[in-house]
Amino acid sequence: MSSFIVAILLVGSLSWGPLSHAKDSYLDSINGEADDITVDSAVSLDASGQPQGAEAPSIPKDLDIAGFEELLRSRYIGSYMFYNKLSDGDKTSVYDEYLSSKDIESIRKKIISLFSSH
Structure with a gap:
C-alpha cells in the first residue's frame, strides 16, 4: 500500500x-x-492636482435638454446613469448647471451631489 x-x-x-x-x-x-x-510626462499636475497643459474635455454649447441628456448618455454613461435616477426637478437643476458652466466636471459634481442627497 x-x-x-x-x-x-x-x-x-x-x-x-x-x-x-x-x-x-x-x-x-x-x-x-x-x-x-x-x-507621457508632457502633462504635469498643478498644486491642486489638476492637469496642466491639457484642455478639459469640451462639450457642445447651448444644447436643449434632450440634446444634453443624449450627450450624457453617449459620452458620459456613468454620469448619465446617476442623472437618470434624479427627479425631474433635479434634472432641471443639472441642466441649469450645464447652461451656466459648460464644464463637465462641475456638471458631474452637481449630479453626484443631488444623487447623494436623496
Whole structure:
C-alpha cells in the first residue's frame, strides 16, 4: 500500500512542473508588456492636482435638454446613469448647471451631489 501512495505522490509532483512553468511564462509575458508601457510626462499636475497643459474635455454649447441628456448618455454613461435616477426637478437643476458652466466636471459634481442627497 505504501508503494501505491509513493506512486501517487510521484505522479502528482510531476504534474505540477508544467503548470508551474505555464504560470511563469504567463507572468513573464505580463511583465514584458508592463515593461513596454511608457508614461507621457508632457502633462504635469498643478498644486491642486489638476492637469496642466491639457484642455478639459469640451462639450457642445447651448444644447436643449434632450440634446444634453443624449450627450450624457453617449459620452458620459456613468454620469448619465446617476442623472437618470434624479427627479425631474433635479434634472432641471443639472441642466441649469450645464447652461451656466459648460464644464463637465462641475456638471458631474452637481449630479453626484443631488444623487447623494436623496
